[in-house]
Amino acid sequence: MPETRPTPADGDREAAVASALGALDLDTKTRLLAGQDVWSLPALPEIGLRSLVMSDGPIGVRGARWSADDPSIALPSPTALAATWDPALAHRAGVLLAQEARRKGVHVLLAPTVNLHRSPLGGRHFEAYSEDPYLTGAIGAGYVRGVQSGGIGATMKHFVANDAETDRFTVDNRVGERALREIYLAPFEAIVEHARPWGVMTAYNTVNGTTMTEHHHLVNEVLRGEWGFDGCNVSDWTAARSTVGAVEGGLDIAMPGPRTVYGEALARAVRDGLVQESTVDEAVRNVLRLAARVGVLEGAAPAVAEPPALVDGPALAREIARRSFVLLRNESGALPLRPGTVALIGAAARDARVLGGGSATVFPSRVVSPLDGLTAALPEGSLSYCVGADPAPELAVAQYGFELRAVCRDAGGDVVGARSAPSGQIQWTGTDLPEGVTGAALHTVELTGTFTPRATGLHTFGIKGAGAFTLTVAGTTHYDGVQLPADDGDPFEAFFGAPVARARVELAAGEPVEVSLAHVHDLPAEVPIEVVAFALAHQEPQRDADELIAEAVEAARAADTAVVVVATTERVESEGFDRTDLRLPGRQDDLVRAVAVANPRTVVVVNSGSPVELPWRDDAAAVLLTWFPGQEAGAALADVLTGACEPGGRLPTTWGSLADAPVTRVAPADGRLHYDEGVFIGYRAWERQGRTPSYPFGHGLGYTDWTYESVEARGTTVRIRLRNSGTRTGREVVQVYLAPTAPDDTRPVRRLAGFAGVEAAPGESAEVVVELPRRAFEIWDETAGAWTFVKGSYEIQVGRSIADRRLTAAVNV
Template sequence: MAGSPSTTPADQARDAAVEAALRKLDLDTKSRLLAGQDAWTLPALPEIGLGSLVMSDGPIGVRGVRWTAEDPSVALPSPTALAATWDPALARRAGTLLAQEARRKGVHVLLAPTVNLHRSPLGGRHFEAYSEDPYLTGRIGSGYVQGVQSGGVATTVKHFVANDAETDRFTVDNVVSERALRELYLAPFEAIVENAHPWGIMTAYNSVNGTTMTEHHHLVNEILRGEWGFDGINVSDWTAARSTTGAVEGGLDVAMPGPRTVYGEALAQAVRDGRVDEAKVDDAVRNVLRLAARVGILDSAAPAVTELPAPVDGNELAREIARRSFVLVRNQGALPLKPGTVALIGAAARDARVLGGGSATVFPDHVVSPLDGLTAALPEGSVRYAVGADPNTELAIADKGFELRAICRDASGEIIGTAFAPNGQIQWLGNDLPEGVTHDTLHTVELTGTFTPRETGPHIFGVKGVGAFTLTIDGTTSYDDIQRPAKDDPFGAFFGAPVPRAQAELTAGEPVEVSLTHVVDLPEGIPMKVVSFALVHQEPQRAPDELIAEAVEAARAADTAVVVVATTERVESEGFDRADLKLPGHQDDLVRAVAAANPNTVVVVNAGSPVELPWRDQVAAVLLTWFPGEEGGTALADVLTGTYEPGGRLPTTWGPLADTPVTQVAPTDGELSYTEGVFIGYRAWDKEGRTPTYPFGHGLGYTDWTYESIEIDGTTVKVRVRNTGERPGREVVQLYVAPTEPDPERPARWLAGFAGVEAGPGESVEAVVELPRRAFEIWDELSNSWSFVKGSYEIQAGRSIADRRITLTTTV
């Protein structure tokens, strides 16, 4: 496969400009260009007309170089939500919006999308990846990359490769067979290189089969660049590069972040010592300059995109993606809502969880909660709210009721700068400091202001971070000591658990002074200057039985009860894997009690990854809303009221942990063996003969569909379906390929194609799907090549992997 796009006169002109610029650079300058000058940028080289290349995290928004709520971003639904739309064209529109956001923030490279697979539902970053299926992941990822790059902004498809869990992610050696690598974990990257021609890729922290990914000559140079023809930049995950010679020989172009990296001066010295051929450095610089030319910051070259897409309304697109991602997995006539009163229950209904934790975090300028959305959509006075149960069993970032600012002081105590703090999180990376403040002069940061409680009772305050802290509440110093990391993790300040340090009896509506002072000290193992800590808080905790009783009373008095259950940042986040699939707190007890009081109970599941739903058969409807982004509450109202139907289908299998086939995410003696081979997700459930709670591809709408016919002509399959319901709707026609002669070395069936179609009541429509050659190939480890497996296959069309409606048999 040739992954690079065909050479055009414009490509040739850019290449010529790159070569001319390269010839003007000496060894030291070239080496410096390959190392981050700070957390997010590469250095400018005015002598060749090169601007500073700016990178920023995604994938659901563009944070920019400032990790702060002062610089808001559009927050789209989570990647699991985008994949649940089963709509590559919608993914492309999402990418187009993010390119628009990137240009607004001066960003040239978006560090996204994440196309690792859902190998196990325990993976902590599950919500940030698309699917358990490599074909679906490749299709959605291709649309996303095409959209971003249509706006002249580069993507870095990540994390290459097999970065499918968080436990010991910096050091783990994932032992994966070549066949599993090719058929599963490399497959989405390969498809995106072929179909979307990404301008960048990010290599992961982990090792694969004994070699760390930033030094993996075989996977990077031989496969990615060699076989696939990738011609973009290869950037390390942040702090992943460990060896100067190993990285450059392994095909790594840029080591991030700076200023301390294995490149720069170390690389130049390695060339002078004869340990590295300068031609290797030139290859890397050439890739960086090509990227700079494509995004328009090399003066001598025309950018790859000269006509930008039409502007996109971020709020409207966030709302559309959310409602089209919602998966209705159960409906006993409760949805759409009937006229009448609604008891809205759950802490997450009031304080919405709209995105996952970790580097995917952005700060939207507004968030529409389910309470906001339903209150606005339904008749005045028809919604009654009750907390019922709070999933936050730990302290959370100080937010509601807090008015804070950051005061920076030098070692003498003099104020050298101040900044507004929209919440209790301080996260300054690199040179992202308040005006007038430098790392050399900064000694302490005080986060100070007032807190106005919304509830009377004992409030808990605490600290998230590492180092020396002083916490004062209402004039009383409650903590003055050093907080140490719970484990040896250089990112503990970012992803560590919050620690309670003070308790204060407060009265609702009466403000108190709060202050958290941190002595700034660069953590060991972080090769960049960073200030990161947080003031955390927990409201008074009432007895669970009392809260549930109030919710039951509200539910019994209402025509419909809508219960919103959720995970928290301490359940789903970068930095750690999940211990189980249970909903935190007393939420399961809440649902059972409400369902017993009101048979017309609808449960909204606000989680980015699978959770167990032990009460699912006791409620009238279950709607999965993932992490729905800033417009989640508005989209929820759209769907519950029936203004729009829920459009999503499951991109991954949902089932109880006890039945889940692949659960091992923690290494043993530094190794994590992928012993399941090619059997993950629905492939593994099929092999084990187990029935999940909800199968891959499952999703209900507000209408019904009949599959009338299927035919095949060469590689083109046509499926005719009819809308037999009373409302217009959209159906995702899914095609699965199954060998007629079972082979224990191959899955029983696998997704080979899909298409979305729309029809009004009584109308029929034809879905046309092209079957790719790869659907009939396996990786032959003896010949080290793809092998087309001839024989008889069933082409099964249906609504999910378990609901196959119509079949034909073909010979290939």
């Protein structure tokens, strides 16, 4: 584990950093602060500095190549990791990701995301942990410690109040000082205190009138000054807009390169007297310190001399998934499955949704679907499958049935290079072009190969991206023109934008046809990232929805148990846009209702990264939430459904209808988004407004029962004794809430103050000890500009969720 407080080794590294800094001239220093490309900083051989490489997370390490032909381990979504309520498991995830980073030549992981679930409509909700700052900080700290124990830098992001995607580059989030301190800054502060992260990423958005890449108060005075953060501050990609404002605001690295506000522009600002060279030196010192810690600066011992033992990635992905699954409902012991026949229903059961869209995307070498997992786990002949209802009445990146390669040509039409294309998505940066290809010579990229349909009927083909395209299917050119970008100004349109349908072709199942999508590479001069990005998209023939549901009903009626897998899609949950509702897409709600009528033993598996409405929840015998479960999705699901393992998750966020949700505004007005709710988000807001959610914060069932026997509070130390009163070994998450005895409208009715996991065999008792942090008794005094300890009487409430509190004790402080 890396050190969490300064040690003598830190002093030695500081000496090496100072020596290296003293050997650099102004131009070299400012060049080091600017990315040399999309993912790395320049090497400086004169001081023994190798190039430092960064990569996106948080569920895997993509590396410098954004392509399915460079696979990565894909862990479950951050919401799933938080649902384990287990910082030690988050630590193990971090250890694995450090291992993946070393394998891919990456030194800094751009993760974890510790923004909060302010509103269920946040499009990137799945990439953050929780609505609660305490739980977020605990899971995030475990993750950071794990990553850095492997000698890889972790970058907590996005600092701060980056809680929605609408107008994310320009929105000015107006947040009161108390809410900022108690809610949005709190998890960052906890991670600095408990994990000593080596990096932070400042966000696109503005906070209270100042863009975060230039926020001197929050970065220099709070993060570095009050909290003592000594790591490196990197901008979100393209977020830095002002040379002087950024460096004065504490930004160390402006990414990506080569076009940034640093480099030559920063050197010129120093020479013009607009910036002190000492300010530049501090930024360079932070970069060199990071380089020393990760072992790319000669003469400085890395923070970790020997990485931890190797981790079995697929096994850990499977364990995290099943530990994260939340059993919301289980009537009459519907789960685990009893012996008999099972009708598996749902498009997502065959084509699993294992991760969210956007920069969190990685490409696993394999994905175990629910159909794969249950086929392997259940007796032969006991499982049937049908689609039931397709959740994705839209095009998706070409994948199933396609065998493609990318061919690169120059302006004369000569082939200059080629590369395999495991999917229809091309995402190449300037340093990741196929061998022999240069940006200057590249004129056309053609995705070409064959497509073997899984179904007979009218197939739809489309294009994602902007520019000139030629689409040919089965020898016929269906589109030859220029596809214009969306008008929202998002520079990542080719990554996150929606595909456009361009051809509909009648094809026969099992009969291969030739397909080709050619794209003219012509980047505008103002594009900040040198990248080749576009995709061939596809949609299978759309059958009548009522007909599909009728087939599912017949299958369910004929089986002992029906398992329906419902899911969101990449057009529902992704970076780049917020949600407009919480409904499951397509006719999936109708499907569940119909199947539940046909078979009273209907188990619904909800495959979404963030809350969706479940209007049929009381009709289903069991409801199991699997989040985005990572590459081992189906194997973990089989473990839980068959009873080989218990579903271990508890909700890290309240689930309810959009009509009842207390905080729903994510779109700014006149460029500003006011956080008028103050400290009241999540369960704090639900309780304040007296609303009852579908499932409360902390809720989750297991396969055994627990009796809470006693609680004892001595000062801030709480001891809880409980007993497994069920029939099988299980794990319980004991949750401790702190409630002021005297009514106070300015404070939540109660707040999470601690938690602990415990395992016990049937009949066995166990004791857990929870230490309540001082901060649980404090509020931010806006008048004094300081934390205030609120003395008085409090009730300690212990239970299984915020709504299922079993024991109480009093404490006076």
